[in-house]
Amino acid sequence: MTTRILLTILQILMAPVIAPLCVGIIRKGKAFMQNRKGASIFQPYRDIAKLMHKDEVIAHEASWIFRAAPYIVFVATLSAAAAVPIISGVGTLWPLGDIVMVVYLLALATFFLALAGLDVGTAFGGTGASREMTMAALAEGGMMTVVLSVVTVAHSANITDITSIISQANFFTIAPLFLAFAAFIIVLLCENARYPFDNPATHLELTMIHEAMILEYSGKRLALMEWAASIKLFLFIALAINLFFPWGIATTLTFSALLVGIAVFAIKALVMLFVITFVESWMPKLRFFRLPDLLFTAIVMAAISILITVL
Amino acid sequence: MSAQFLYTITLIFFGAGALGAALLYTQGRYAHYWAHGFVMIASVSALLTGVSVLKQGVPVQFNLLPLKGITIPFLVSIDAFSAVFMMLIAVLTFCASWYGLAYMKHYEGRYSLARFGVWYAIFTASLVGVVSTQSIFTFLWWWEVMSLSSYFLVTYDYRDEKNMHAGTLYLVMTQIGTACIAAAMLLMALSTGALDFASIGSVSANLTGWFPHLVFALFLIGFGIKAGIIPLHVWLPEAHPAAPSHVSALMSGVMIKLAIYMLVRVMFEILPFFHLWWGIIIVIIGAVSALLGVLYALTEHDMKRLLAYHSVENIGIILLGVGSAVMFKSMGFDALALLALVAGVFHTVNHALFKSLLFLGSGAVFFKTHTRDIEKYGGLIKHMPWTAALFLVGAVAISGLPPFNGFASEWLTFQTMFAGVAVGLGMKVQFLWIGATVALALTSGLAAACFVKAFGVTFLGKPRTKEAKSATEVPFTMIGPMLVLAVLCLMFGVFASSSVIPYLSAVLQNFALATSITSWPTLASMPTPWAFELSNLWAFVILLALGVLTVLFVRVWGGKRKVTRNIPWDCGVDLTPRMEISASSFSRSLITMFKGILRPTKQTEIAYHDSEMRYFVSSHTVNLHLHDVYAVYLYRPISRFVLWGSGRVKRIQSGVLNAYILYIVIAVIILLVVALR
Numbered sequence: 001m002t003t004r005i006l007l008t009i010l011q012i013l014m015a016p017v018i019a020p021l022c023v024g025i026i027r028k029g030k031a032f033m034q035n036r037k038g039a040s041i042f043q044p045y046r047d048i049a050k051l052m053h054k055d056e057v058i059a060h061e062a063s064w065i066f067r068a069a070p071y072i073v074f075v076a077t078l079s080a081a082a083a084v085p086i087i088s089g090v091g092t093l094w095p096l097g098d099i100v101m102v103v104y105l106l107a108l109a110t111f112f113l114a115l116a117g118l119d120v121g122t123a124f125g126g127t128g129a130s131r132e133m134t135m136a137a138l139a140e141g142g143m144m145t146v147v148l149s150v151v152t153v154a155h156s157a158n159i160t161d162i163t164s165i166i167s168q169a170n171f172f173t174i175a176p177l178f179l180a181f182a183a184f185i186i187v188l189l190c191e192n193a194r195y196p197f198d199n200p201a202t203h204l205e206l207t208m209i210h211e212a213m214i215l216e217y218s219g220k221r222l223a224l225m226e227w228a229a230s231i232k233l234f235l236f237i238a239l240a241i242n243l244f245f246p247w248g249i250a251t252t253l254t255f256s257a258l259l260v261g262i263a264v265f266a267i268k269a270l271v272m273l274f275v276i277t278f279v280e281s282w283m284p285k286l287r288f289f290r291l292p293d294l295l296f297t298a299i300v301m302a303a304i305s306i307l308i309t310v311l
Numbered sequence: 312m313s314a315q316f317l318y319t320i321t322l323i324f325f326g327a328g329a330l331g332a333a334l335l336y337t338q339g340r341y342a343h344y345w346a347h348g349f350v351m352i353a354s355v356s357a358l359l360t361g362v363s364v365l366k367q368g369v370p371v372q373f374n375l376l377p378l379k380g381i382t383i384p385f386l387v388s389i390d391a392f393s394a395v396f397m398m399l400i401a402v403l404t405f406c407a408s409w410y411g412l413a414y415m416k417h418y419e420g421r422y423s424l425a426r427f428g429v430w431y432a433i434f435t436a437s438l439v440g441v442v443s444t445q446s447i448f449t450f451l452w453w454w455e456v457m458s459l460s461s462y463f464l465v466t467y468d469y470r471d472e473k474n475m476h477a478g479t480l481y482l483v484m485t486q487i488g489t490a491c492i493a494a495a496m497l498l499m500a501l502s503t504g505a506l507d508f509a510s511i512g513s514v515s516a517n518l519t520g521w522f523p524h525l526v527f528a529l530f531l532i533g534f535g536i537k538a539g540i541i542p543l544h545v546w547l548p549e550a551h552p553a554a555p556s557h558v559s560a561l562m563s564g565v566m567i568k569l570a571i572y573m574l575v576r577v578m579f580e581i582l583p584f585f586h587l588w589w590g591i592i593i594v595i596i597g598a599v600s601a602l603l604g605v606l607y608a609l610t611e612h613d614m615k616r617l618l619a620y621h622s623v624e625n626i627g628i629i630l631l632g633v634g635s636a637v638m639f640k641s642m643g644f645d646a647l648a649l650l651a652l653v654a655g656v657f658h659t660v661n662h663a664l665f666k667s668l669l670f671l672g673s674g675a676v677f678f679k680t681h682t683r684d685i686e687k688y689g690g691l692i693k694h695m696p697w698t699a700a701l702f703l704v705g706a707v708a709i710s711g712l713p714p715f716n717g718f719a720s721e722w723l724t725f726q727t728m729f730a731g732v733a734v735g736l737g738m739k740v741q742f743l744w745i746g747a748t749v750a751l752a753l754t755s756g757l758a759a760a761c762f763v764k765a766f767g768v769t770f771l772g773k774p775r776t777k778e779a780k781s782a783t784e785v786p787f788t789m790i791g792p793m794l795v796l797a798v799l800c801l802m803f804g805v806f807a808s809s810s811v812i813p814y815l816s817a818v819l820q821n822f823a824l825a826t827s828i829t830s831w832p833t834l835a836s837m838p839t840p841w842a843f844e845l846s847n848l849w850a851f852v853i854l855l856a857l858g859v860l861t862v863l864f865v866r867v868w869g870g871k872r873k874v875t876r877n878i879p880w881d882c883g884v885d886l887t888p889r890m891e892i893s894a895s896s897f898s899r900s901l902i903t904m905f906k907g908i909l910r911p912t913k914q915t916e917i918a919y920h921d922s923e924m925r926y927f928v929s930s931h932t933v934n935l936h937l938h939d940v941y942a943v944y945l946y947r948p949i950s951r952f953v954l955w956g957s958g959r960v961k962r963i964q965s966g967v968l969n970a971y972i973l974y975i976v977i978a979v980i981i982l983l984v985v986a987l988r
Binding site: 052053054055056057058059060061063064065071072074075076078079095096097098100101104105107108110111114115118119120121122123124126127129130131133134136137138139140141143144145148151152155157158215216219220223224288289292299303306307310311 | 689690692693703707710711712713718722725726728729732733738741742745748749751752753755756757759760762763764766767768770771772773844845846849850853854857858861862865868869870872873874875876877878879880881886888890891892896897898899900901903904
């Protein structure tokens with residue numbers, strides 16, 4: 001029991017602790033691809049710590065929605081992230097294990113993020129909110145179709161169950177999931193405001209979606225927003241790894257199994273981060289009205305994967 | 312007190328409300344308080360009736376008017392399923408009447424409050440009446456009373472030409488619906504010889520051939536019109552905005568739900584055939600209504616029309632559950648059928664709660680700003696903090712976000728579809744459920760987008776007009792009922808898995824499936840076990856606990872920091888409300904993406920100062936509309952055909968007396984021949 005409680009606490013803390021590192025690694029990787037030296041991979045931690053100690057300026061028009069939104073976004077993202085198994089497919093006590101619940105907790109975060117964008121009454125915030133909700137609505141279709149494809153294979157909607165079932169299934173049972181995985185990568189890029197959907201490094205009005213909504217934030221609240229965004233990225237990477245390639249995840253609660261789990265997860269996460277870095281450095285950003293094509297492609301790919309499974 | 316006594320006094324209270332308001336016709340304000348007061352008392356007693364029926368555990372049946380010489384008895388029959396709906400109606404009617412006490416001040420002096428009171432009491436009584444009978448004649452009586460009294464409430468604000476038009480459209484549609492329902496019920500009565508739902512159902516299994524399909528089609532059209540399925544939804548966005556807001560809340564929250572209630576009765580009691588195709592048709596209608604309903608809602612910037620289109624959407628989601636239940640039942644999966652039916656009925660209850668809340672909230676805004684156009688709102692959260700917070704609860708609930716009730720039932724619907732796809736029941740139905748899952752996911756995403764728009768443009772940002780700037784909070788009489796509904800939205804979400812879903816499944820399994828399913832919700836009876844659990848309560852607790860922890864953590868880590876207020880980044884010019892995003896532009900990108908379905912039109916008018924040279928623009932107007940496909944391809948051809956037909960028939964109306972005498976003679980001869988044969 002003690003092990004399980006410790007594991008659950010570890011599970012809650014791991015996402016916020018590791019997440020900024022993922023952002024740092026992607027930035028470093030992009031700098032490398034662009035022949036720059038780039039900041040240290042620990043820079044996102046320093047940014048968060050710095051922002052936490054700064055004074056804040058809030059727009060006159062902002063209401064309590066603007067002030068509460070960073071906390072809601074952070075908490076909703078964190079409670080979703082804690083549900084995703086990272087190093088162990090068994091033993092966690094976190095009660096929010098249902099995969100639909102995880103998707104909709106993220107939707108809750110998006111909802112308040114968009115409201116915060118509208119709250120300050122600037123053109124930037126509103127445009128960002130409009131674009132974000134447009135993308136989020138279509139991405140939700142893609143996401144739920146992907147969810148349905150893994151659920152169809154695993155016969156369970158509980159993430160931990162799915163992970164352990166897929167890690168033990170034979171190759172031909174889960175082969176159709178590779179299509180769903182491709183769809184999931186598209187959703188991942190969209191939900192995390194990455195290329196080709198959004199440019200996380202710009203503040204140009206033509207391109208930005210996510211950054212436009214948090215433009216008026218400063219200080220602690222900006223830190224929370226940035227942190228939540230990195231947790232969301234981490235969550236999607238963990239989902240990509242443990243829904244589709246959970247091999248090596250701990251299936252018993254022994255110390256050695258957990259150590260192997262950590263190592264395997266770290267390697268797979270690095271590969272995923274490299275994929276994202278590569279996509280970001282190699283693809284151009286698509287025009288906004290081309291993006292639905294990509295998301296509908298994701299829906300279709302996931303649907304085909306379901307059909308192959310059930311046939 | 313027995314349920315029979317409680318039910319009788321409920322109707323007496325309703326009657327006293329209507330009659331008293333009619334007698335006080337000259338004293339508008341007193342009539343208004345009288346009617347609303349009595350409706351509130353009656354709804355308390357209706358609630359108690361429901362509770363007492365459920366407590367007894369057996370259906371209550373009696374003759375309301377046991378008089379000699381009345382050959383068709385006025386039968387009352389309340390089983391557990393109707394008791395659940397009666398309680399729902401009672402709660403919503405209570406809240407709406409409480410709200411109406413203050414809201415109707417808006418109309419005072421311009422329209423007769425007594426007239427409103429009379430029709431309001433009759434309308435609310437008919438809502439209770441519809442769910443408390445199983446005899447076809449009594450049912451048709453209440454159903455028609457409901458349709459007619461709501462017509463008079465829709466056209467209450469009769470000086471507005473548009474409201475009269477909406478009322479006429481509503482009346483025509485609802486009469487077509489009633490005609491279909493009456494035809495279906497009478498056909499069933501004729502062929503089975505029984506006059507109440509249960510006895511019809513017990514013998515209807517003998518029917519064969521095309522006859523049951525015809526009856527099913529008639530029922531589907533009849534109740535479909537009332538429920539507002541696409542393409543029969545056209546009256547909904549017209550009639551809901553026309554009525555006063557608390558009536559819209561009741562129409563959208565309860566009246567259209569009664570069509571769902573009856574459809575469930577039809578599918579599981581009157582016509583218990585469980586043809587696979589019937590379920591498939593209902594699911595397809597549900598998916599189409601859900602997706603198109605929310606897309607149309609996105610294009611709206613009239614608050615109440617927007618909410619009305621969301622009713623179409625939610626009816627679609629409900630039908631996904633109900634249709635799936637029929638499909639599962641037809642394939643012999645009782646446990647899954649129960650799961651699907653609970654999903655549908657649970658969403659019906661939830662939608663009633665949050666949609667009423669949203670309509671009351673929009674009414675509060677209308678009460679202060681006197682416009683329904685959300686482009687004219689803005690920044691209301693500062694002037695109407697309570698209304699804003701309660702509307703937000705409704706918006707989060709309808710968008711299907713945890714831990715509120717909308718999420719609980721959408722989650723259940725998702726699980727139904729997942730189960731349908733995963734357990735492998737045949738290609739045809741699996742295709743259907745995959746499509747329905749995609750439709751449901753897109754729907755709930757688009758609904759969230761639409762409510763970010765509706766809430767954000769209304770309550771956040773800068774006020775766009777003088778009215779919005781000078782708005783003040785509404786009185787407690789209007790806040791109170793919204794607060795009750797908001798708390799119920801939260802409770803039905805948080806306690807969904809521990810109380811609501813088990814309770815509904817107990818009621819529905821006795822009513823609809825007549826088999827006892829003990830292994831729910833693990834559903835071990837399935838070909839492959841299917842495990843899931845809804846953890847809404849945990850979500851609520853965890854969100855709260857982590858929220859508190861985060862606030863403390865941030866405070867401890869960063870210390871106390873100064874927060875100053877300043878103007879946001881304005882690029883060096885003064886920010887005005889005109890620079891904010893508007894409701895139309897918020898959803899413009901989604902409309903462009905779905906332009907193949909929505910078919911938007913754009914008209915640009917430019918006036919120039921120098922009309923010859925055309926250099927200096929004096930005004931620039933853009934009109935954004937939708938191509939009304941339903942009118943062009945469905946309703947106008949039908950109406951043209953009807954007019955053409957009546958034009959033909961008109962030819963026999965020559966106006967010559969001799970001709971009419973000839974018609975009478977011919978009719979008499981035909982009758983004689985028929986009679987003597």
